[in-house]
Amino acid sequence: MHPATAAPPRTTTAAVEVHGLRRSYGDFEAVRGISFEVRRGEVLALLGVNGAGKTSALEVLEGLAPAGGGTVRVLGMDPVRDRTRVRRELGVLLQTSGLPGDLTVAETVRAWAGTLTDPRPVEEALAQVSLTGRADVRVRALSGGERRRLDLAMALLGRPSVVVLDEPTTGLDPESRRQVWELVQGLVADGAAVLLTTHHLEEAEELADRVAVMRAGQVVLSGTQAEIAETQPATIRFALDAGDPRPPVPADVQVVEDGRRVEWRTRALQPVLAQLLAWAAEHGVVLRTLAARAGSLEQAFLAVADGTHPSLTEENR
Numbered sequence: 001m002h003p004a005t006a007a008p009p010r011t012t013t014a015a016v017e018v019h020g021l022r023r024s025y026g027d028f029e030a031v032r033g034i035s036f037e038v039r040r041g042e043v044l045a046l047l048g049v050n051g052a053g054k055t056s057a058l059e060v061l062e063g064l065a066p067a068g069g070g071t072v073r074v075l076g077m078d079p080v081r082d083r084t085r086v087r088r089e090l091g092v093l094l095q096t097s098g099l100p101g102d103l104t105v106a107e108t109v110r111a112w113a114g115t116l117t118d119p120r121p122v123e124e125a126l127a128q129v130s131l132t133g134r135a136d137v138r139v140r141a142l143s144g145g146e147r148r149r150l151d152l153a154m155a156l157l158g159r160p161s162v163v164v165l166d167e168p169t170t171g172l173d174p175e176s177r178r179q180v181w182e183l184v185q186g187l188v189a190d191g192a193a194v195l196l197t198t199h200h201l202e203e204a205e206e207l208a209d210r211v212a213v214m215r216a217g218q219v220v221l222s223g224t225q226a227e228i229a230e231t232q233p234a235t236i237r238f239a240l241d242a243g244d245p246r247p248p249v250p251a252d253v254q255v256v257e258d259g260r261r262v263e264w265r266t267r268a269l270q271p272v273l274a275q276l277l278a279w280a281a282e283h284g285v286v287l288r289t290l291a292a293r294a295g296s297l298e299q300a301f302l303a304v305a306d307g308t309h310p311s312l313t314e315e316n317r
């Protein structure tokens with residue numbers, strides 16, 4: 001078999017495998033030994049505050065920079081050494097695009113399609129991102145959101161089986177954002193592996209099967225959304241009227257009080273809530289503005305961001 005025409009090796013289970021990846025800029029180590037996998041038919045969201053190292057890691061995966069340490073494999077291939085073959089399978093949406101402004105939307109897509117082996121037809125590519133009616137408009141005249149959707153059409157033009165989306169919906173209005181989410185869900189249903197970074201936690205909640213949260217170049221938390229949410233206590237909030245008796249506080253419940261407003265934090269939401277409701281019924285107390293909420297991805301993200309998450313060691317606090 002000639003190497004240029006050989007099908008990419010499919011011996012590995014995950015489409016993207018990153019093990020102990022490191023990357024430095026001079027003396028500064030931006031990525032400090034991270035590991036994650038993305039399987040076919042799933043979305044992994046890589047989260048982290050600005051500067052956590054997400055883009056630096058993605059650039060290695062995209063073959064734009066070599067790893068300073070560790071290994072990265074895309075469909076079993078090295079993205080730098082096997083760049084040509086990896087490029088055929090990989091669709092990349094960068095944070096910023098450098099599309100020339102003079103060409104029309106259709107010309108831009110056609111020009112890029114000419115460099116690919118099995119591109120989608122131009123009409124299909126534009127319809128996919130709702131830009132059909134803008135085909136003859138010059139790129140420089142597009143709105144920010146339209147430009148972002150054109151970037152996305154370009155990333156998906158070669159029918160990639162591995163898709164890297166760096167903040168895909170930044171600058172999009174809510175309706176366009178939802179369309180992009182549906183598009184991503186369609187790709188995944190067709191078996192693509194999608195790696196996504198986003199600052200919109202509701203985007204991760206909507207799309208991600210698994211999440212990895214980065215802080216200062218390391219992955220400090222990873223798992224399914226439920227696993228990550230479960231690292232956080234549930235909260236029960238209510239307000240008492242003046243003169244109401246105080247409910248007894250069950251064991252292992254942390255209480256935060258602000259005047260008549262009470263917040264209970266607990267790892268056992270259901271029994272603690274049941275106990276509280278039984279007490280209120282027995283004493284004829286109305287728990288005003290009662291709200292109970294399980295731990296959330298957002299809570300966990302914020303705890304990582306501000307360094308208070310229990311998973312953080314002293315070193316990366």
Ligand SMILES: Nc1ncnc2c1ncn2[C@@H]1O[C@H](COP(=O)(O)OP(=O)(O)OP(=O)(O)O)[C@@H](O)[C@H]1O
Nearest residue numbers: 025028030048049050051052053054055056057095
């Ligand atoms: N070319 C560069 N030269 C020097 N330092 C860099 C360079 N690119 C990034 N960095 C630094 O590396 C760290 C990680 O940056 P990176 O862009 O990977 O973070 P990020 O998680 O993608 O952030 P954002 O959410 O803002 O995109 C930051 O401290 C950044 O300042």
